[in-house]
Amino acid sequence: MDLYEAMRTTRAVRRHKPDPIPDDVLRRVLEAATWGPTGGNAQPWRIVVVRDAAKRRALRDLYLPLWQEYSKEYMEASRGLTGEAAAKRDRMLGAANHLAAHLDVSPVIAVFVFDVRRMAITDEGLGRPSVVGGASIYPAVQNLLLACRNEGLGCVLTTLLCKAEREVIALLEIPQPWATAAFVPIGWPASKGHGPLTRRALDGMAFGDRFGGALFA
């Protein structure tokens, strides 16, 4: 697939068929993740590919109450929306509710873990949340999402299960001091699947030479 066409249509796909993913397809999307950059090329992440049905159910059982709590807050925060924005939110919530109740239906849940000792973190101690550890993980995740799109597989980047990290570590036998960073359910789309994205226009996202500055004359 053409790179831009893949990027332009890689949206969250949250309704999956239970059909299995062939090994050769799975291998291609996972290998694409390995091509992502990491600080000092340390590759401090691994993926635990959860296919076991009992473990997928266990992840769903951890996810569902976290999602119910989060979605309640999200509804409160977005109460002011009206018209098309509200309709969009409701469609998203409908799909996300479905995902939470059916997380175990996706044939694969790709769990990204990272080695706390080998992260290049340059934004600690700045008096605000640190994000730079993610620079050695989420480029690989994005490669995986794009590769899934390329193969016709639906998926979505989730991080809520980090809140249940202790239970996930026990379930997937993750050694100390590895930690969890992302959970990507993957499956063949059961509904509309890929398509156009809802994003702000570039003018509001990129500036020239200073924050708020015009990018192009």
Place this chain on the structure above:
Amino acid sequence: MDLYEAMRTTRAVRRHKPDPIPDDVLRRVLEAATWGPTGGNAQPWRIVVVRDAAKRRALRDLYLPLWQEYSKEYMEASRGLTGEAAAKRDRMLGAANHLAAHLDVSPVIAVFVFDVRRMAITDEGLGRPSVVGGASIYPAVQNLLLACRNEGLGCVLTTLLCKAEREVIALLEIPQPWATAAFVPIGWPASKGHGPLTRRALDGMAFGDRFGGALFA
């Protein structure tokens, strides 16, 4: 370009020509960034596109001493390498030294900033470094890197300048409470440019159902 071909050859390109990047090319690679996913589709990041020569020199002057300190530590830590691994390290360090001394030569430095108030961070308070804020930034950065590859532009994801965040905020007039996440110098390759990656084999990077478990039978 084909998606997998782009991913497979998107390596760090640290030697750039000073030639400017046409507006239409720049617009395409920046727009690709906007297609990245973010938590709750909040899009809590922006890019300050630094083209002004004096500001690029100022960023270089901040970067160079940070790089000199970091590279000294990196040399110490990798002192045990021999043979091809040592040669690879030395080639990387040579290119990175060049970048540090010539950061202002790259016609564009894309500075990713984020709104601390609008990050969905689900891994706080776990007694280990938080990374999840990065899930709403670095997928966009990876899209930018891949789009540059697609256009023949070289670039590299750097985060060292976060250590000089206070100075960067003053230089680029970044309002409170926005913070810095990534600095991507972009330019036409002055040397070999894109090509094959050095990565661990998939077998060591992905496991089946538990950490360390075999992925394929």
